[in-house]
Amino acid sequence: MKIDSVDFYYLSMPEVLDIGDGSQDALLVRVAAGDYVGWGECEAAPLVSIASLVCPMSHSACKPVIASIIGQEINDVNDIRRIGNLVRANSLDLLQADHTLSGIDIALWDLLGHRLNEPVWKLLGYKSRFPKTPYASVLFGDTAAETLQKAKSIAAQGFRAAKFGWGPFGLSTVEADCDQLAAAREGLGKNGILLVDAGTVWNTDLDAARARLKMLKEVNATWLEEPFVSGALSEYHALSLASGPVGMAGGEGCHNFHMAKHMVDYAGLKYVQIDAGRIGGITISKDVADYAVAKGVTYVNHTFTSNLALSASLQPFAGLESHTICEFPTELKSLARAMTKNHIVPDKAGLLHVPDAPGLGIEPDFEGIAPYLVDVEIRVRGKQIYTTPELR
Amino acid sequence: MKIDSVDFYYLSMPEVLDIGDGSQDALLVRVAAGDYVGWGECEAAPLVSIASLVCPMSHSACKPVIASIIGQEINDVNDIRRIGNLVRANSLDLLQADHTLSGIDIALWDLLGHRLNEPVWKLLGYKSRFPKTPYASVLFGDTAAETLQKAKSIAAQGFRAAKFGWGPFGLSTVEADCDQLAAAREGLGKNGILLVDAGTVWNTDLDAARARLKMLKEVNATWLEEPFVSGALSEYHALSLASGPVGMAGGEGCHNFHMAKHMVDYAGLKYVQIDAGRIGGITISKDVADYAVAKGVTYVNHTFTSNLALSASLQPFAGLESHTICEFPTELKSLARAMTKNHIVPDKAGLLHVPDAPGLGIEPDFEGIAPYLVDVEIRVRGKQIYTTPELR
Numbered sequence: 001m002k003i004d005s006v007d008f009y010y011l012s013m014p015e016v017l018d019i020g021d022g023s024q025d026a027l028l029v030r031v032a033a034g035d036y037v038g039w040g041e042c043e044a045a046p047l048v049s050i051a052s053l054v055c056p057m058s059h060s061a062c063k064p065v066i067a068s069i070i071g072q073e074i075n076d077v078n079d080i081r082r083i084g085n086l087v088r089a090n091s092l093d094l095l096q097a098d099h100t101l102s103g104i105d106i107a108l109w110d111l112l113g114h115r116l117n118e119p120v121w122k123l124l125g126y127k128s129r130f131p132k133t134p135y136a137s138v139l140f141g142d143t144a145a146e147t148l149q150k151a152k153s154i155a156a157q158g159f160r161a162a163k164f165g166w167g168p169f170g171l172s173t174v175e176a177d178c179d180q181l182a183a184a185r186e187g188l189g190k191n192g193i194l195l196v197d198a199g200t201v202w203n204t205d206l207d208a209a210r211a212r213l214k215m216l217k218e219v220n221a222t223w224l225e226e227p228f229v230s231g232a233l234s235e236y237h238a239l240s241l242a243s244g245p246v247g248m249a250g251g252e253g254c255h256n257f258h259m260a261k262h263m264v265d266y267a268g269l270k271y272v273q274i275d276a277g278r279i280g281g282i283t284i285s286k287d288v289a290d291y292a293v294a295k296g297v298t299y300v301n302h303t304f305t306s307n308l309a310l311s312a313s314l315q316p317f318a319g320l321e322s323h324t325i326c327e328f329p330t331e332l333k334s335l336a337r338a339m340t341k342n343h344i345v346p347d348k349a350g351l352l353h354v355p356d357a358p359g360l361g362i363e364p365d366f367e368g369i370a371p372y373l374v375d376v377e378i379r380v381r382g383k384q385i386y387t388t389p390e391l392r
Numbered sequence: 393m394k395i396d397s398v399d400f401y402y403l404s405m406p407e408v409l410d411i412g413d414g415s416q417d418a419l420l421v422r423v424a425a426g427d428y429v430g431w432g433e434c435e436a437a438p439l440v441s442i443a444s445l446v447c448p449m450s451h452s453a454c455k456p457v458i459a460s461i462i463g464q465e466i467n468d469v470n471d472i473r474r475i476g477n478l479v480r481a482n483s484l485d486l487l488q489a490d491h492t493l494s495g496i497d498i499a500l501w502d503l504l505g506h507r508l509n510e511p512v513w514k515l516l517g518y519k520s521r522f523p524k525t526p527y528a529s530v531l532f533g534d535t536a537a538e539t540l541q542k543a544k545s546i547a548a549q550g551f552r553a554a555k556f557g558w559g560p561f562g563l564s565t566v567e568a569d570c571d572q573l574a575a576a577r578e579g580l581g582k583n584g585i586l587l588v589d590a591g592t593v594w595n596t597d598l599d600a601a602r603a604r605l606k607m608l609k610e611v612n613a614t615w616l617e618e619p620f621v622s623g624a625l626s627e628y629h630a631l632s633l634a635s636g637p638v639g640m641a642g643g644e645g646c647h648n649f650h651m652a653k654h655m656v657d658y659a660g661l662k663y664v665q666i667d668a669g670r671i672g673g674i675t676i677s678k679d680v681a682d683y684a685v686a687k688g689v690t691y692v693n694h695t696f697t698s699n700l701a702l703s704a705s706l707q708p709f710a711g712l713e714s715h716t717i718c719e720f721p722t723e724l725k726s727l728a729r730a731m732t733k734n735h736i737v738p739d740k741a742g743l744l745h746v747p748d749a750p751g752l753g754i755e756p757d758f759e760g761i762a763p764y765l766v767d768v769e770i771r772v773r774g775k776q777i778y779t780t781p782e783l784r
Binding site: 021044045046056092095098253256257262376381 | 558
């Protein structure tokens with residue numbers, strides 16, 4: 001069957017706040033082929049990804065993403081990779097294309113799962129799915145006292161692990177960060193898995209990151225995530241040599257397989273964190289999972305949006321029994337909850353199970369989505385090249 | 393003084409052909425501060441970069457690029473780096489942002505050059521500019537016979553060097569590529585510098601690239617450019633070990649300093665090719681030039697658009713006496729010529745001189761531009777967030 005249509009829906013909270021919360025908007029993707037429909041999601045900057053879908057061609061290696069999608073045959077999983085390769089070649093000089101492709105790739109896996117009546121993780125070659133230990137993913141409080149309350153609340157909800165990130169962390173003094181870390185550990189209790197996300201706050205400043213290592217060790221942090229931007233391979237590596245039991249974690253900024261491979265090869269990572277909504281979808285995420293296994297690095301999903309994105313982000317390592325930690329955002333804005341009819345929730349033992357329904361196992365909720373749908377129109381030379389499509 | 397405005401102008405040929413010619417459209421950037429104006433250019437996908445300039449915020453690390461520009465103080469060159477760092481932090485998750493920033497960074501250098509009455513290369517710290525040996529940059533002909541004619545014509549124009557790229561090269565048989573290479577060498581004459589650009593055609597296929605090495609050596613090619621995508625560091629490195637006198641060249645796909653550094657560090661490059669319109673502007677290009685000097689790699693500009701972009705791409709290595717080869721596109725579409733009042737042309741000895749007028753030394757030609765200006769309108773929630781500004 002051939003791909004008949006690709007629809008992009010820009011969803012947003014009525015007001016987007018200047019905080020590190022990625023669930024405030026979303027770009028929902030619908031792909032239709034024959035009698036089947038698949039849903040996906042691109043991470044961040046919906047308007048820009050819409051523009052990259054439909055923009056006029058600049059030259060032969062800078063085509064709109066849609067030019068490599070519509071009319072393509074989609075019958076088995078090899079077609080998804082072929083289509084991804086087409087996009088990467090035809091849109092080589094269109095920087096945004098990797099993010100745009102990501103949501104389409106995810107939707108194609110969902111579509112094929114429905115057609116073949118299999119969950120995506122089976123289509124990826126896994127025979128079984130293994131439960132994951134979700135970490136509650138939250139922002140640091142504005143104060144250490146607020147962080148303490150957040151941590152207590154997470155522990156009370158039965159989570160075995162929590163990640164604190166962004167907010168004021170790394171922006172003021174080492175002492176202030178120590179207070180934040182101590183509060184997180186205290187609230188979580190002695191046995192909780194504590195993860196820390198610096199959100200690239202030190203860019204490439206090795207000394208600033210080093211100054212926090214002592215306290216990270218004291219609070220027994222399992223990992224320090226994104227002390228630097230993704231490209232700072234030598235800084236990551238240098239920090240890893242001094243970080244002892246605190247593992248380096250990073251990779252969410254990678255927008256192709258090569259970038260993730262470089263982080264595994266050169267950055268001294270213990271955990272490679274991949275956002276399926278950015279790196280080129282489930283296809284490339286699975287490539288990274290395979291590479292991580294081969295290199296003895298632990299794969300972790302990165303996701304901070306809806307449960308559709310969460311399911312997509314879990315599929316690539318669903319069958320890796322020893323890669324247990326998974327990101328599970330718990331402070332989602334109402335939009336990210338309302339988007340889907342069903343949700344992925346931890347069981348009584350606090351463990352998360354990748355859906356075993358066909359495709360991604362997550363159904364969009366049109367009634368829930370409608371209030372958040374953003375009306376967009378793009379006109380070039382007087383001709384409308386994009387308008388928000390009907391939900392269908 | 394403060395930055396008062398940033399205007400993006402989308403220019404295009406009436407018809408854009410499906411060929412590897414990047415001069416078919418352009419995104420012209422105007423920045424105004426106090427009494428001064430600077431001009432720059434972003435490479436490729438104008439509509440997408442426009443969207444990334446003005447899109448609604450997704451979260452604190454995914455802001456529209458303009459949010460980090462308007463109102464910023466711009467008094468000396470340190471401000472340009474500070475503004476670039478702001479964009480990279482505030483638009484961390486907006487993939488297109490590096491391309492968008494590039495044109496703004498270039499315009500800021502031009503603006504400051506006008507204010508300080510100095511050419512940009514002096515502001516970059518160079519005391520002198522040195523002449524460059526331009527290579528005529530053209531596409532391979534559809535047939536070897538056509539390539540032969542192109543090469544003869546280039547030699548007749550007095551060029552000492554020529555680069556052939558894209559077109560059919562690498563897409564069919566090794567024999568066909570050998571014919572193309574032989575034709576290029578024959579037309580250029582024995583002493584001409586012959587450069588070959590594979591345009592990432594082999595993606596990561598080391599064997600396909602290796603199969604062309606023998607012929608590249610036979611025709612005495614100075615470099616093989618982009619046999620692979622920019623991220624394929626280990627493939628580049630493996631090929632470099634077998635390429636003998638044929639140097640590896642690459643880097644145009646890099647959209648930040650780190651990617652270029654990785655290519656220098658890990659890919660076995662002899663020539664690092666940087667597009668100032670993609671990597672984050674003149675600021676980051678100069679960082680790469682400095683790094684290349686430190687590592688014994690030769691810096692080369694990448695540019696395939698207007699003479700404004702050409703001047704911007706030459707500034708970062710204007711003062712490097714031994715880095716002589718420079719890209720000089722000679723098959724520009726009418727748009728790319730009409731855009732500017734003055735042009736950079738080789739002297740009688742066939743050498744190119746970086747302008748020594750203030751700023752970039754290139755003046756936009758409003759009358760020339762007007763016929764190519766593309767009318768764009770973007771509306772979000774019924775509100776117009778972008779419309780093509782008046783040329784001023």
